[in-house]
Structure formats: structure tokens, C-alpha cells
Amino acid sequence: MVIVQERSITRAAVRLFLTQPAVSLALKRLEEQLGRRLVDRAPGRFQLTAAGEQVYGEAVAIHATVTRLGTLVQDATEEISGHVHILATSRIQTPLLDRCLRDYHRLHPQVTFRIDVMASADAHIALQQRVAAFAICLLREPIPGLASDVLIHQTYRLYCGPDSPFFGRRAIDIAELRREDFVSFTSDQIDGALSPLTLFRAREGFAGRIVGSSANLEEVRRMIVCGLGIGPLPEHIAARDVADGLLWELPPYEGVAPVDVHIIWNPQARLNRAERSFLDFLLRHVRERPPEERLPAD
Known part of the structure; x- marks a missing residue:
């Protein structure tokens, strides 16, 4: 990447704090490994080949990813925090949802919740507009752009x-x-x-x-x-x-x-870390238990 940016083996060596022969040898090894010539060089001429253009593009992407690693992990603590916004129809009764809320709170006490009760049709619109993480409500038929999973059969x-x-x-x-x-x-x-x-x-x-x-x-x-x-x-x-x-x-x-109650979400919505974590937690527990075991016991 530096060779291309400097358009010179010598200047690249200076920037990398290496000797000119070391940089030339590294380029030669890369070309041999790939089986392609990457740079056409001659006195007064420096030209990338087609293969060189492709390798340079990949090298830039790899360097960018490695450079961002420190930033990416800086905020990635073990403790999840944040706010989870859920839309729900009224009077949803299932011990599975109660248990998931309780267990998730014990695992991640820094996460806060807001549950807004509204009609199912209004929840569908809100999800399409990406104003909430997900909804627990009725669903008559699939809605384009939204994903769903059955929470309970009723x-x-x-x-x-x-x-x-x-x-x-x-x-x-x-x-x-x-x-x-x-x-x-x-x-x-x-x-x-x-x-x-x-x-x-x-x-x-x-x-x-x-x-x-x-x-x-x-x-x-x-x-x-x-x-x-x-x-x-x-x-x-x-x-x-x-x-x-x-x-x-x-x-x-x-x-x-x-009439089934569904968990509905928008796959295109940008969920925060807490919202993504809780949605995955809830879906995992729902899928582990058959629908007949999700209703309150008699």
C-alpha cells in the first residue's frame, strides 16, 4: 500500500523505516506468492498492473479494518448497557416473556426498558418507520420489509x-x-x-x-x-x-x-447493542420452547 502511495520503493522505505532492499524483497515475495507482476518499474516510470490495482484496493481495505480495531473494541465492554424500546398490544400474558425480561435484567442490569402499549396496526407502522426495536402484537398476514416469529398461539x-x-x-x-x-x-x-x-x-x-x-x-x-x-x-x-x-x-x-401473537421486527432498522442483544435473547428462548408451553399454566 505504501509503495503505491509513494510511487517509489525508496520513498516507501523511508516512510516505513526500512531499507530499500528490504522493501524491494518484500514486493518481490508478494509478486511470487500471487504469481502476478504488480508494478511495472523502469527509470522514470512507475505503473501499476491490473493485478496491482486489485491488490492495492484490498490492501487499503485490510489496513482500514486493522486501524479501526482499537476504536471498535474501545467501547465493547463485557457489560451491555443502553435502552430497549418495545411496542406491545395490551394484556399479553405468557410466562416466557416474563421470564426473559427477568433473566435478561439479571444478566444486564444496566439496560433500561420502555414498553409502549398500542394497537397492532400502529405498531406495524412504527416498525416500518424504524422508531422502535421490535413489537409484540397481532399479525394477520406477513408485512413486506418486516420479519416475525410466533410468540404464542391463542x-x-x-x-x-x-x-x-x-x-x-x-x-x-x-x-x-x-x-x-x-x-x-x-x-x-x-x-x-x-x-x-x-x-x-x-x-x-x-x-x-x-x-x-x-x-x-x-x-x-x-x-x-x-x-x-x-x-x-x-x-x-x-x-x-x-x-x-x-x-x-x-x-x-x-x-x-x-389468533397468534407475534414478535415482529424490521431487519433494516439500526438497533443499538442492547436492543439487538435482547431481541436475540428473546428469539432464542422462544424458539427453544414449543408454542403450547408458552401460555400460562391452568
């Missing part, structure tokens, strides 16, 4: 609150529910993340009014418990309320629709 079932005439009844015919007022999610629309709920209502001929809706699962649950109408909730989230006498399961007893 089944939505239909429930009513204690004030409903159906509360406590068994063997209810689904036809009896078709004119009941309904509570659901704002993403419960034909192009939304919960469109399977829309298709269910259409397929079963539900004609009641939608009297309440929210992007927040806890608020949908509140409206069902308070008797505004019947509505869908993830089975594993409603289980405690069913056991406590606050909700009652309605037909169809096989469930309304399967």
Missing part, C-alpha cells in the same frame, strides 16, 4: 358477564346469541388484525349492535364484565375471570378463532 372464545341472561346457562344454542349486543376490538374489521372475529360474526349471522369497542384488551374485558354485550377474549386471559365468576363462556365451545 384461541378467542365468546363470553358474557354476570348480568347477561345467558350467564350460568349450559348447552346454549348459538342461534340464541345472534341478536345480542356485541363488544369487540377496534381491529375487529375485515382488514384488521382481528378480522377472523368479523368473519365469525358474518358466518354465524350475528346481527346485534356493536355497543362497545377498544384497542385495549382490558377495556374490552371491562365492557363484557359490565354487561354492555357479549364479546370475544383470548381463552387463557379470560380463564381467571371465568373461575372467579366474572365471565361465562358461550358457544361455539370449540372457540371463535385462532
Whole structure:
């Protein structure tokens, strides 16, 4: 590299604090090793060959990498620090996520977290705009430019609150529910993340009014418990309320629709060290455990 930059064996030797014969011999050895002549030299003439041009380009790149090594490792301490920004839909319940947060914090206590709760559609847009590390939310179909992995499989079932005439009844015919007022999610629309709920209502001929809706699962649950109408909730989230006498399961007893919760990220986003570390940590633990083992135990 220095020979080319100085365009002289003699000047290169001076810059490298070597003798002129030593530099000439080093160039000769390199040419012999590569089997190509790299420099055409004659009195008053110094010309790189085509092979010389290629080797010079590689030499510059190698030198740049070696020169940067000190800078690269200067901040690479064993302790990871930084801030992790996560987007999430409301009321995601899985012990796997809880365990990953706990274990990662114990490993890297200097890392801080911010979790913003929002609708899945808004999280998708934020990821496309690269304003967050990743999201934990619903995903109806793949989104160009975003990658995803299933966190949990969940089944939505239909429930009513204690004030409903159906509360406590068994063997209810689904036809009896078709004119009941309904509570659901704002993403419960034909192009939304919960469109399977829309298709269910259409397929079963539900004609009641939608009297309440929210992007927040806890608020949908509140409206069902308070008797505004019947509505869908993830089975594993409603289980405690069913056991406590606050909700009652309605037909169809096989469930309304399967809706998965995904981990979604933008591969083109520039994640900081903490964000990349935690995302890799979470994905590794998710992929080590089958989906049926990621839901809360009964």
C-alpha cells in the first residue's frame, strides 16, 4: 500500500523505516506468492498492473479494518448497557416473556426498558418507520420489509358477564346469541388484525349492535364484565375471570378463532447493542420452547 502511495520503493522505505532492499524483497515475495507482476518499474516510470490495482484496493481495505480495531473494541465492554424500546398490544400474558425480561435484567442490569402499549396496526407502522426495536402484537398476514416469529398461539372464545341472561346457562344454542349486543376490538374489521372475529360474526349471522369497542384488551374485558354485550377474549386471559365468576363462556365451545401473537421486527432498522442483544435473547428462548408451553399454566 505504501509503495503505491509513494510511487517509489525508496520513498516507501523511508516512510516505513526500512531499507530499500528490504522493501524491494518484500514486493518481490508478494509478486511470487500471487504469481502476478504488480508494478511495472523502469527509470522514470512507475505503473501499476491490473493485478496491482486489485491488490492495492484490498490492501487499503485490510489496513482500514486493522486501524479501526482499537476504536471498535474501545467501547465493547463485557457489560451491555443502553435502552430497549418495545411496542406491545395490551394484556399479553405468557410466562416466557416474563421470564426473559427477568433473566435478561439479571444478566444486564444496566439496560433500561420502555414498553409502549398500542394497537397492532400502529405498531406495524412504527416498525416500518424504524422508531422502535421490535413489537409484540397481532399479525394477520406477513408485512413486506418486516420479519416475525410466533410468540404464542391463542384461541378467542365468546363470553358474557354476570348480568347477561345467558350467564350460568349450559348447552346454549348459538342461534340464541345472534341478536345480542356485541363488544369487540377496534381491529375487529375485515382488514384488521382481528378480522377472523368479523368473519365469525358474518358466518354465524350475528346481527346485534356493536355497543362497545377498544384497542385495549382490558377495556374490552371491562365492557363484557359490565354487561354492555357479549364479546370475544383470548381463552387463557379470560380463564381467571371465568373461575372467579366474572365471565361465562358461550358457544361455539370449540372457540371463535385462532389468533397468534407475534414478535415482529424490521431487519433494516439500526438497533443499538442492547436492543439487538435482547431481541436475540428473546428469539432464542422462544424458539427453544414449543408454542403450547408458552401460555400460562391452568
